[in-house]
Amino acid sequence: MIQLVAVAAVGAVGLYAYSSFRKHMDAINAEEQRKAEAKSARNAKAIGDLEHDPKTGRYKVKK
Numbered sequence: 001m002i003q004l005v006a007v008a009a010v011g012a013v014g015l016y017a018y019s020s021f022r023k024h025m026d027a028i029n030a031e032e033q034r035k036a037e038a039k040s041a042r043n044a045k046a047i048g049d050l051e052h053d054p055k056t057g058r059y060k061v062k063k
Contacts, residue, residue, distance in 0.1 A: 050059040 047061055049062040051062045052059055
């Protein structure tokens with residue numbers, strides 16, 4: 001009987017540790033996502049509208 005209680009206790013501690021680990025990893029992933037979005041927003045430049053130049057096939061900033 002004591003073995004069953006010990007196995008149940010070890011299982012409960014394992015489930016608690018896994019749950020805690022998942023919460024920690026979710027928080028880390030959310031922080032990395034926030035940093036990536038901030039970096040993306042920082043790198044984006046508002047240059048205005050573009051127009052296509054039919055001669056060269058390139059786009060340039062509309063004046």
